[in-house]
Amino acid sequence: MHEEPQSEKRFITVGDGSGLEREDRFHRQELQLAFRNRGMPLEGLRYPITPTGMHYLLIHFDIPDVDVNTWRLEVQGLVARPLSLALKDVQSRPAVTIPVTMECAGNGRALLSPRSIGQPWLVEAIGTAEWTGIPLRRVLEDAGVDDRAVEILFTGLDRGVQGDEVQAYQRSLSLAEAMRDEVLLAYAMNGAPLQPQHGFPLRLLVPGWYGMASVKWLTRIEAIPGPFQGYQMDRAYLDRQSRDGPGERVTLIRPRALLIPPGIPDFLTRTRLVEAGSVSLAGRAWAGRRGVARVDVSTDGGATWQATKLGEPLSPFAWRPWSYAWQARPGRYTLCARATDTAGEAQQLDPRWNFEGVRNNMVQRVEIVVE
Numbered sequence: 001m002h003e004e005p006q007s008e009k010r011f012i013t014v015g016d017g018s019g020l021e022r023e024d025r026f027h028r029q030e031l032q033l034a035f036r037n038r039g040m041p042l043e044g045l046r047y048p049i050t051p052t053g054m055h056y057l058l059i060h061f062d063i064p065d066v067d068v069n070t071w072r073l074e075v076q077g078l079v080a081r082p083l084s085l086a087l088k089d090v091q092s093r094p095a096v097t098i099p100v101t102m103e104c105a106g107n108g109r110a111l112l113s114p115r116s117i118g119q120p121w122l123v124e125a126i127g128t129a130e131w132t133g134i135p136l137r138r139v140l141e142d143a144g145v146d147d148r149a150v151e152i153l154f155t156g157l158d159r160g161v162q163g164d165e166v167q168a169y170q171r172s173l174s175l176a177e178a179m180r181d182e183v184l185l186a187y188a189m190n191g192a193p194l195q196p197q198h199g200f201p202l203r204l205l206v207p208g209w210y211g212m213a214s215v216k217w218l219t220r221i222e223a224i225p226g227p228f229q230g231y232q233m234d235r236a237y238l239d240r241q242s243r244d245g246p247g248e249r250v251t252l253i254r255p256r257a258l259l260i261p262p263g264i265p266d267f268l269t270r271t272r273l274v275e276a277g278s279v280s281l282a283g284r285a286w287a288g289r290r291g292v293a294r295v296d297v298s299t300d301g302g303a304t305w306q307a308t309k310l311g312e313p314l315s316p317f318a319w320r321p322w323s324y325a326w327q328a329r330p331g332r333y334t335l336c337a338r339a340t341d342t343a344g345e346a347q348q349l350d351p352r353w354n355f356e357g358v359r360n361n362m363v364q365r366v367e368i369v370v371e
């Protein structure tokens with residue numbers, strides 16, 4: 001006599017992947033990028049501060065191998081007193097630590113159709129860390145920024161080719177943005193020196209902005225007389241309808257809520273198996289600088305919504321927890337969560353398509369089977 005293992009039978013009802021759409025193919029090059037630039041496993045939403053090894057990564061070129069003994073941060077351009085700082089010079093100044101939720105502007109890209117070929121994020125390009133560093137403003141004040149300066153340009157040590165242009169990773173900020181109190185030159189993440197992949201020894205951190213603004217492996221800060229027109233400003237990170245069309249620059253993070261996937265997953269499809277009864281639906285939500293005003297959940301794919309209970313944000317620039325007690329009855333459900341920011345902007349149910357797949361904040365869908 002031999003008994004059928006119960007678990008096998010059940011898993012077939014959750015989904016064995018045989019119904020997957022074989023035409024929705026990803027390119028090997030996208031897979032290669034996806035291995036390098038990992039996302040945060042969504043169960044990582046359980047932690048208020050994302051463990052460093054779970055925080056998402058986005059690296060356009062290679063991770064530079066930096067010798068901290070020869071590394072310097074140069075502060076130059078339209079300044080009265082150019083500076084050349086060693087790491088210990090930066091670390092000898094009064095430090096601040098802030099929890100900041102960072103998100104890649106391309107988060108949600110692979111949910112668009114047609115999608116832009118690139119890093120194929122679903123919704124996991126996210127993480128919250130406690131960043132320690134010194135206010136950029138103090139350094140700019142020490143250098144004495146000239147009245148003719150319009151922008152501050154930040155250059156990383158990493159170099160590569162993008163759009164046929166050989167380049168260092170460079171981004172600029174207006175002088176007003178660069179002088180904001182929360183903008184840091186960060187040398188520690190979660191209480192430890194930056195790991196190589198997160199910008200060792202020093203990175204810019206621009207809380208509230210999508211991740212591309214926070215230049216890693218920072219080597220030079222320059223006060224410049226006009227807008228910087230580099231690749232990562234004028235040819236990438238634009239919300240536009242065609243490859244070369246006009247577009248608005250991507251700046252501040254839009255509202256988004258994510259659910260901690262409840263129950264247990266099917267290995268391949270990630271469909272969740274949940275026990276009937278009272279189920280605590282919970283997750284985190286953020287909205288850049290604006291902050292989250294409310295989070296609603298849906299168990300029917302967005303047809304009807306219920307308000308959730310909000311917890312306190314970790315900082316003005318970090319996510320806040322939300323929760324909702326759900327009485328789950330057997331059946332199939334599509335769970336969704338939707339954040340609304342303090343200005344009344346809510347997440348989209350359907351994607352707002354754009355060529356690069358940037359700042360798309362359509363709601364997450366989590367397929368579950370309740371037994």
Ligand SMILES: Nc1nc2c(c(=O)[nH]1)N[C@H]1C(S)=C(S)[C@@H](COP(=O)(O)O)O[C@H]1N2
Binds near residue numbers: 061103211
């Ligand atoms: N020098 C440099 N800085 C960079 C990048 C890069 O490729 N090079 N990637 C940017 C992008 S697109 C994002 S989303 C964030 C990711 O930071 P993280 O890898 O520490 O999460 O770093 C930004 N800073």
Ligand SMILES: [Mo]
Binds near residue numbers: 103105106211
């Ligand atoms: Mo990014």
